[in-house]
Amino acid sequence: MTETQPKVLVVDDAATVRMYHSTLLTEAGFEIHEAANGLEAVEAALGTAFDLFVVDVNMPKMNGYTCVETLRSETVGTPAPVIMISTEDRPGDADRAYAAGANLYLVKPVVPARLVRISRMLTGRGVAA
Amino acid sequence: MGLVRRNAEPEPQTMGPGDLLAQLDDPDPDRRREAALGLEAESAVEVLLDRVATEDEPRVRDAMLTTLAAHDTDAVAAGLAVHLASDDAGLRTGVAEALASMPESVPAIIPRLLEDPDHDVRVMAAMVLADLQHPEATTWLTVMIKDDPHPNVVASAIDALLPSLGPEHTELLERAVRRFPDDPFLRFTVEAALR
Numbered sequence: 362m363t364e365t366q367p368k369v370l371v372v373d374d375a376a377t378v379r380m381y382h383s384t385l386l387t388e389a390g391f392e393i394h395e396a397a398n399g400l401e402a403v404e405a406a407l408g409t410a411f412d413l414f415v416v417d418v419n420m421p422k423m424n425g426y427t428c429v430e431t432l433r434s435e436t437v438g439t440p441a442p443v444i445m446i447s448t449e450d451r452p453g454d455a456d457r458a459y460a461a462g463a464n465l466y467l468v469k470p471v472v473p474a475r476l477v478r479i480s481r482m483l484t485g486r487g488v489a490a
Numbered sequence: 491m492g493l494v495r496r497n498a499e500p501e502p503q504t505m506g507p508g509d510l511l512a513q514l515d516d517p518d519p520d521r522r523r524e525a526a527l528g529l530e531a532e533s534a535v536e537v538l539l540d541r542v543a544t545e546d547e548p549r550v551r552d553a554m555l556t557t558l559a560a561h562d563t564d565a566v567a568a569g570l571a572v573h574l575a576s577d578d579a580g581l582r583t584g585v586a587e588a589l590a591s592m593p594e595s596v597p598a599i600i601p602r603l604l605e606d607p608d609h610d611v612r613v614m615a616a617m618v619l620a621d622l623q624h625p626e627a628t629t630w631l632t633v634m635i636k637d638d639p640h641p642n643v644v645a646s647a648i649d650a651l652l653p654s655l656g657p658e659h660t661e662l663l664e665r666a667v668r669r670f671p672d673d674p675f676l677r678f679t680v681e682a683a684l685r
Contacts, residue, residue, distance in 0.1 A: 375645075377645065377648065378675075380682055381678045418579050419583050419614070420583060421587050424579040424580050426580070427580060451577060470641065470675035471675070473674055
């Protein structure tokens with residue numbers, strides 16, 4: 362039996378970051394979709410049931426915190442886990458991420474194996490190694 | 491954030507700057523937004539700079555930033571740049587977008603931003619330079635890649651430089667990887683950029 366690949370939406374305005382996270386997670390067996398800002402992410406989430414969101418903080422048009430709040434709001438209402446990843450490591454950044462509805466806050470750069478391990482754990486899927 | 495399109499300006503009205511300043515206190519966000527878009531006079535700059543950090547309605551703040559960015563003066567650039575260090579992600583990214591649309595005044599503050607002790611501010615400076623229409627923008631990004639001591643800043647500068655990258659940047663990028671040999675993201679970024 363072929364198991365469905367977990368769908369992950371990678372949200373970042375930086376093309377290289379999207380490519381980096383997408384490559385890591387594709388190689389780990391996830392199905393990757395991309396969005397360049399929070400607005401695109403919300404639009405994508407309205408049309409697709411993602412299993413995981415990987416969201417940057419500093420983005421034009423809609424920042425990551427607002428994006429996650431919208432994903433959790435009645436507008437989208439997704440229960441899927443959210444990992445926020447940012448260059449910001451000021452005191453309180455993680456608290457703001459959790460208040461917005463994120464499940465985990467990581468500071469860039471993220472160690473590849475850690476991102477894969479956490480993504481597998483949060484999706485609870487038997488992703489091929 | 492999103493700077494407001496000019497065709498989204500309010501209908502012409504006869505209110506003076508004093509009335510519009512008073513309207514910034516209106517409890518209705520649409521009224522505050524209308525006031526912010528109408529306050530084009532130079533005399534309103536100081537008030538808008540004061541209020542942009544405390545306005546908590548994103549569409550009103552975007553309107554303030556749009557009006558301020560249209561001035562493109564040294565005072566506005568300096569007044570907005572301090573918010574690149576804000577704890578409010580919406581404010582700092584909105585300010586970065588506004589500064590990127592101010593090619594007359596922002597170049598003067600770039601050297602200071604590149605020397606800011608807070609690496610998060612320097613990351614935001616790369617975000618500004620990514621969209622700043624100025625002939626020196628590429629040079630500043632190159633300096634960041636060459637000299638900045640923080641790998642996240644270097645990676646942000648590389649991403650901002652992507653549309654302008656050419657063979658002449660190969661050595662610069664390879665040197666960046668050598669400066670941060672333990673950073674897998676930077677290595678990936680450079681390899682992707684060189685493809």
